[in-house]
Amino acid sequence: MxxxxxxxxxxxxxxxxxxxxxxxxxxxxxxxxxxxxxxxLEIPDYILPSPENVVGWISSRPGYFLDATVSTLQVIAVGFSAGVAAAVPMGLALAKMPWLERSLYPFVVFLQTMPLIAITPALVIWFGYGLVPSSILVGFSVFFPVLVNAFAGIRSIPAPLYFVARTMGANFLQTFRYIDWPMTLPHLMSAFRICLALATTTAVVSEFIAANEGLGFAALRGVRNRDPVQVIAVVLIAAVVGVLLNGLSLLLEQRIMRKYRG
The missing domain is CATH 1.20.5 (Single alpha-helices involved in coiled-coils or other helix-helix interfaces)
Incomplete structure (x- = not known):
């Protein structure tokens, strides 16, 4: 008992x-x-600093890291929004129009297979350092996963649903509102959550080359100064940003899906 x-x-x-x-x-x-x-193990700070030193280093420069974090968040927001805005309608169009899929999908795959780091110097030449080239790189990293999930969401809809909608006299907009969008939304929400992590990583990496501010640039300064404390501090802050964005996207996903399922 x-x-x-x-x-x-x-x-x-x-x-x-x-x-x-x-x-x-x-x-x-x-x-x-x-x-x-x-x-x-008596590891010296120039090889691996202790977490106390890293946290102390961050707390002694809150304004510096706050400005760098805000700059990186701007890159993530602009690039993610642009990538999603381009990928969702194109993915839906490719799924709805087979002739468009046959003609454009190979070109989209070609763009996705290009290494982003390789085109960064060209973006810097065209747009200079700052928000624009980094945001373009983030948009590229987000574009293909969102497009594929939008495409898969439409293609996963059973054909009888469209037959029933046509039988009931539904037009294109009604079919999209009551069938296409609700059935595609779970695929898109999963893609958004994954792409936020990709966007965070791409934003930080792009700032190594294409920016003069942000977390990536702060890490680059640490490398130039041979300061592992600053580098690890940037890594930890970027990880925290990624975790918070993932949590925010999960909350939004739960609320949106509850609305559609309720």
């Missing part, structure tokens, strides 16, 4: 612990292991 009560109580405790608290606990464990390894 006692064992049954303890088992039920342990299940209740596990159920009440929020997921974010468990994640925070594991982050603390990683930081503790990192700090202990640096101290026990």
């Amino acid at each position: 006692f064992h049954m009560v303890m088992a039920e109580s342990s299940k209740l405790v596990r159920w009440k612990i929020p997921d974010w608290l468990i994640t925070f606990f594991w982050l603390l464990m990683v930081a503790a292991v990192w700090s202990a390894a640096v101290r026990l």
Whole structure:
């Protein structure tokens, strides 16, 4: 009897612990292991600084990192929005018009296979350093995954649904509103969540070459100064930005899907 009560109580405790608290606990464990390894192995700061030094370095320059983070977020916002705005209608059009798919899809694949870093110097020559070239690179990184998911969402719709819609006299806009968009939306929301991580990575990497501000440029300054504390600080901040954007996209996805399913 006692064992049954303890088992039920342990299940209740596990159920009440929020997921974010468990994640925070594991982050603390990683930081503790990192700090202990640096101290026990006597690793110098110029090879691997301790987490205390990294956090202290960030807290001593809050304005600098805030400005860099805001600059990177601007690149992510502009590039992600532009990539999605171009990819969604094109993906829907390719799925709806087979002749357009046959003619344009190979060209889209060709653009996607181009290494983004290779075209960065050309973008810098055309647009200079700053927001525009970095945003274009982010838009390219987002474009293809969103297009493929929009295309797959339309192609996954059963043909009988269209037959029923035509039988009931639905026009093109009504079919799109009540069939195409709701059925494609889950594919798009998954693509958006994945592409936010891609956009964050691409934005930081693009700022190594095509920008004179942002987290990537801050990391580049750390490399030039041979300062691993600054480099690791930028990596941690970029990771936090990615996690927060992923959490925000997940909340939006849950609210939007609840609206359509409710």
